[in-house]
Amino acid sequence: MAVNISTTSVLILSLALLSFGHCCYGQLRVGFYNKDCRNVENIVSRVVGEAFFKDPSLAPAMIRLYFHDCFSNGCDASLLLDGTSSEKKASPNLSVRGYELIDDIKTAVELECNGIVSCADIIALATRDLVTLASGGKTWYAIPTGRFDGTVSLASSVDLPSPRLTVSQTADNFFDRKLSLTDMVLLLGGHTIGVTHCSFIMDRLYNFQNTKQSDPSMDSKLVQELKLK
Template sequence: MTSLKLFLGFFLQFIFLLSVVNAQGLTVGFYSQTCPQAEAIVKNVTAQVMSVAPSLGAPLMRMHFHDCFVRGCDGSVLLNSSTNQAEKDAAPNLSLRGFQVIDRVKSALENACPGVVSCADILALVARDVVVALDGPSWEVETGRRDGSVSNITEALTNLLPPGSNITQLISGFQQKGLSVKDLVVLSGGHTVGTSHCSAFTNRLYNFTGNGDTDPSLDPNYIARLKIKCPQGDQNTLVEMDPGSFRTFDEDYFTLVNKRRGLFQSDAALLNNNETRAYVISQLSNSSSTFFTDFGVSMVNMGRVGVLTGTAGEIRKVCALVN
């Protein structure tokens, strides 16, 4: 048993180191010679979309998260399947929107620089640009990812952390991707924008332990308001994750969490760990908040997870299809 544990320990270290080595193939300005206008094209198309459909900002940011947590940041979330067995067909991904935006960006890039810019890099760049469009921070995006050719519904179900996750599950899930506890709490701050279907949190309102009760970690006054928006049995109504500023990227998320008004159990869970709770409290004052800077750092960290670089993978001509 001891030998087995040692082997597994060395194996996991090897996988993590391999991921780090792969990530070294990423660099800021990767396309400066092969497609110098690449980032400008992505920014321009994204800005056009956001000017008429700002509600797509949060789903497009989430798309990058959901891509990186399954098989790494390889664009696999974009692939179609004739049998509905791809990542995008998994329940956690059914609420993703904006695939047509990625296609539009890819088409513009293919017209300018055929076969050069990967779909995985497009996801990373669009995620940054929609955050900026929502008045959030900017950061230097490392590029050089190549696209994978496998997209599996089961892997999405296994790797995407559900909104009902507790703090132990969240920390473990992030650590398995080589991400820190700080990355967890910072990236959770992405819930400052966007909406959620009632189905993602309705158990907290009506049947938390199976006895028709409510979640004691959720503010009772907030429960009353949510019950008005989400009557029992309502699965489809959309609720703002950051009421009043769900289209503005700001620090308000941490104030909501501290007031026990985080919409998901995974939000409330951030108060159940000393490190994550301390970070939440440290962001309550806008004047001393480090969230904008930290978010850029953690997005770069996440963008390095399981990447394909060099000669691995391919550069897809169409993001939904393997070449």
């Protein structure tokens, strides 16, 4: 069973996602493909627009896919690689959605510019376009491009924070990637859209640490709202 987290503004998220460029931001630039594939952003927008029209839930799905790719070994699209023990097979990635949309965009881009545009850039551009559509056009922002695709993808290298961690443990995970507490708070704002499964929150609503009570640190109104859902 799924719970709707919310459908409010995703502006904060769109700005925060740029922080993932920390590792190699200097090498990226807006308009990287102007010479060799100048239509790429239009192609991405067209395919994304058609897909969003059919399934708006692709917006949160792609935000999550982008985060899961970036958090393990940087934004190198290694999450897309198939294999018996690739990143896709790691448990936090089993419910990641949106791969087909990236495939469709890649196919459309390759028709016009063969072997030029990286999948890592396609993920970044597609997420930007989906966030823009989900916000009713309010949050468009320029994306620096020029990312390389990774060729190694190992489930064992996926070390996404568990939803069971405390705030300070989660912050340590972000610090390890040179992401500050502010980056973490902004990025977790990504959860303002999308769904989560009840299994992730049931104990905190009904049986926190086997007390048969809800988690006392939660806002009581939120507890009631989530219980109703």
